[in-house]
Amino acid sequence: MQEILRLFPPSMAPDVFAAIKNRFSTLEEIRLRVDKPIELIFTSRSSWIKEVIFSSKDRDFVLTQLSEHSLYRLETELKEGFITIDGGHRVGLAGKVHLHKGQVAGMHFISSFNIRIAKQIRHLALDLLPYLDHGQTYGHTLIIGSPQAGKTTLLRDLARLISSGTYRQSGKKVTVIDERSELAASKDGVPQFDLGRRTDVLDRCPKATGMMMAIRSLSPEVIIVDEIGKKEDVLALLDVFHAGVSIICTVHGSSLDEVAKRITLKPLFLERIFQHYIFVSHEASIGFTYTIYDQERNPLRIIGPGVSDD
Amino acid sequence: MIKLIGAMMIVLTTTLIGFDISRQMEARTEELRDLIYSLQMMEAEMNYSYETLQSIFQSVGEKTADPIGLFYRQLARKLESPVAYFYSIWEQNLQYLQQTTSLKNEEIKILKQLGNNLGNHPISQQEKEITLTRFYLQKTLDEATEQKNQYVKTIKTISVLIGIFIVLILI
Numbered sequence: 001m002q003e004i005l006r007l008f009p010p011s012m013a014p015d016v017f018a019a020i021k022n023r024f025s026t027l028e029e030i031r032l033r034v035d036k037p038i039e040l041i042f043t044s045r046s047s048w049i050k051e052v053i054f055s056s057k058d059r060d061f062v063l064t065q066l067s068e069h070s071l072y073r074l075e076t077e078l079k080e081g082f083i084t085i086d087g088g089h090r091v092g093l094a095g096k097v098h099l100h101k102g103q104v105a106g107m108h109f110i111s112s113f114n115i116r117i118a119k120q121i122r123h124l125a126l127d128l129l130p131y132l133d134h135g136q137t138y139g140h141t142l143i144i145g146s147p148q149a150g151k152t153t154l155l156r157d158l159a160r161l162i163s164s165g166t167y168r169q170s171g172k173k174v175t176v177i178d179e180r181s182e183l184a185a186s187k188d189g190v191p192q193f194d195l196g197r198r199t200d201v202l203d204r205c206p207k208a209t210g211m212m213m214a215i216r217s218l219s220p221e222v223i224i225v226d227e228i229g230k231k232e233d234v235l236a237l238l239d240v241f242h243a244g245v246s247i248i249c250t251v252h253g254s255s256l257d258e259v260a261k262r263i264t265l266k267p268l269f270l271e272r273i274f275q276h277y278i279f280v281s282h283e284a285s286i287g288f289t290y291t292i293y294d295q296e297r298n299p300l301r302i303i304g305p306g307v308s309d310d
Numbered sequence: 311m312i313k314l315i316g317a318m319m320i321v322l323t324t325t326l327i328g329f330d331i332s333r334q335m336e337a338r339t340e341e342l343r344d345l346i347y348s349l350q351m352m353e354a355e356m357n358y359s360y361e362t363l364q365s366i367f368q369s370v371g372e373k374t375a376d377p378i379g380l381f382y383r384q385l386a387r388k389l390e391s392p393v394a395y396f397y398s399i400w401e402q403n404l405q406y407l408q409q410t411t412s413l414k415n416e417e418i419k420i421l422k423q424l425g426n427n428l429g430n431h432p433i434s435q436q437e438k439e440i441t442l443t444r445f446y447l448q449k450t451l452d453e454a455t456e457q458k459n460q461y462v463k464t465i466k467t468i469s470v471l472i473g474i475f476i477v478l479i480l481i
Contacts, residue, residue, distance in 0.1 A: 006392045060430075061394075068362040069389065069396040069429040072436045075360075106432070 003086040004030070004115060009061045012052050019049045028148070030115040034059050044285065062113060066091060076204075078106040080180075088118040088185025088192040118185055120193050124150075124288065125157040126166070127303050131292050132248075132276050133168055138222055139275035140241060142268075143250040144259050149282045151250040152182055152226060154290075156193055158248060159183065159224050163196030172246075174199040175220035177210035183226050208236035215243050225249045231264050241273050255279065256297060272296075317481070321473030328469020332462040338412040339458055342451040344378040345417070346444055353440045356433060363396070363429050364389035381407045400425035420446045 001024050005013045019040060020027055029041040034056050038049040066083050067074050077083045081104075083091045095110035132138045145151040165171030178184045178201055184191035186203040195201065200218050202210045207225050214220050228237065228249050240247060253259035256277055260269045268274065277293035289304030348370050355366045364386050371382030381403060388399050401422065408418050420443055427439045 010394050064396065064429065065392075065394075067429070068364065069393070070356075070362045070366075071430055072356050072433040073360045073362065075433060078432075 004089060004117070007062050007065045007085075007091075007115070009058050012058060015049055015052050019047070024117075027117050029117065030113075032059075032062065032113040032115070034111045059110060059113075063110060075106065079104055081107065082180070084181045084185050084187060086187065086192070088120075090116045090118060090182060090185070092116065118182075118193070119153060120156060121153055122157060122160070122194075125154055125161055128154075128278065128290055128292070129158070129161055129166060130168065131301070134275075136169075138162060138172070138246040138248070140246060140273055141248045141276040141278065142259075142274040143248070143278045143280060144253045144256055145250070145280035145282075146254050147252060149280045150288055151280050154278075154280055154288070155224060155226060155248065155250055156183055156195065159199055160194055160196040162222050162224075162248075163198040171196065171198045172221040173219060174222045174224060175214040175218050176201045177205055177207050177214065177223065177225045178203050179205060179207050179210070180226065183224070206232075208232040211236050211240045215240065215245060220245055222246045222248065227251065229264065234264055234267055238267060238271065238273070241271075256293060260297070313481070317477040320477050320480075321470065324469050324473035324476065325466075326469075328465050328472075331469075332458075332465045334412045335454070335458045335462055338414070339451060339454045341378055341411050341413055342417065342447060342454060344374055345413075345421075346447050346451065348374045348378055348382065349440055349444050349447070353437055356436060356440075362389075377407070377411050380410075396429060397425050400428070417447060417450050420450070 001017075001020070005017055008016050016030070016038065019038075023042060026043040027040065028043060029039075031039040031041065032054045033039075034054055036054060038052060038054055040047050040049065063071065066085065074083065078093070081093050083093070085091060092114035093107055093110050094112040094114075095107045097104055097107050099105055132141050143151050143154060159174055159176055162169075163171050163174040174196060176183050176195060176199055178186065181204055183193070184195055184199075184201040184203065185193055186201055189201075189203055191199075191201050191203075200214075200220070202214065205213065207228065208230075211223055211225065214223055223240065223245050225233075225247070226249070228234065228251055237247065237249070251259055251265065253262075256279055259265060272295060275295050277297060279291040279293070281289050281291075283289070287305045289302060291302050292300045294300050351370045351373060352366055355361060355369065359366075361369075367382045367389065368386035371379045371384075371386055373379070374382060384406075385399065385403055388403070389396075393399055404418055404421055404425070407413065407421075408415075424439060424443045427436070429436075431439065
């Protein structure tokens with residue numbers, strides 16, 4: 001929590017601290033918008049810190065703290081719209097985007113920050129893993145869920161369990177291609193989250209290139225990527241599927257059928273490449289629920305705290 | 311005998327004062343030169359390594375002669391723990407720099423100006439700021455060098471002569 005509080009001006013930090021108090025474990029986002037009060041988003045509800053208005057001066061303060069007094073470093077971050085800070089938390093940015101030759105070249109006059117609290121929930125994927133187990137390997141798996149459903153948190157724990165090994169299988173060599181620096185939350189190339197003992201992370205590497213790089217030089221047994229969606233990603237995936245490496249990846253979507261309809265992803269479904277589909281949903285009062293589908297996209301089983309274990 | 315010793319002490323004192331003044335002049339040009347080099351290094355590091363100010367200060371400090379090097383290393387040490395306002399520690403350290411070096415108000419002011427902008431701009435802007443600072447410092451260095459070349463010898467000679475002159479008056 002300290003690494004987040006230090007982003008706020010000294011006059012503001014006590015108020016923020018008081019508002020969060022002991023609810024840090026359920027805190028998901030802190031939203032800062034210029035000339036507006038601060039918004040705190042918890043798992044089940046959101047609240048405002050009405051005592052403080054976030055001024056443009058405070059904005060400058062947060063920005064210098066984010067860059068560690070070195071704004072010149074943030075060229076790429078401003079282009080991508082987020083910054084990863086100590087502790088693996090990510091700060092999303094909004095402001096005036098400026099373009100260069102039709103491409104986003106950076107951002108000026110930042111107006112909003114979205115501080116997403118990163119969490120590592122160990123053993124989250126433990127119940128799920130046996131379904132992906134193919135004896136000596138793991139099956140190709142696609143994880144589906146809407147934003148904030150916990151796809152990334154799940155993927156993180158899968159990486160950790162697969163690479164460190166469980167009582168069923170010894171640890172596998174895992175390469176994580178972390179294009180958005182979210183899975184491992186690397187800082188200066190070193191993962192901030194525990195992704196297991198046999199995991200190598202390609203930080204900030206484009207997924208399509210990264211998968212090829214990994215196969216060429218890192219000899220992985222399992223490749224883990226977050227959020228596929230672009231055409232190149234799909235083409236690269238089609239290539240990699242036949243390289244003898246298990247792939248586990250995630251995609252945004254509110255249901256499996258909806259994802260199957262997306263044009264860019266269609267080739268993956270036509271070839272029936274994935275052997276497992278997992279749909280993740282998250283409800284504050286219940287927790288995580290996973291629906292597991294087989295290769296033919298028939299639901300196999302639902303796992304979650306709200307489901308009785310028979 | 312006592313008179314002779316007294317006279318010698320007077321001459322010695324004025325001579326030493328003269329030498330000290332000229333030494334300060336020489337030190338100032340030296341320090342200004344180090345400062346300009348260090349800024350050049352800083353700019354290059356910002357451009358190529360994209361490191362934080364903290365680590366740039368550390369590496370520049372290690373490559374620069376003291377007392378300028380010390381100035382950077384102290385800044386680096388202070389930045390190791392989270393700092394709310396960078397400018398306040400920059401100003402503090404400038405004060406210390408002024409006390410421990412021969413730098414004058416003029417260049418301290420230029421550096422203060424730089425501190426206001428350091429780390430607050432994207433790289434292209436940051437480069438311009440540093441280049442501008444270097445330009446100003448170069449100008450003061452040129453003036454200081456000229457002054458030094460003109461006066462150092464004269465001051466040394468005059469200081470001896472003044473000593474002798476005082477002795478002559480007192481006798």
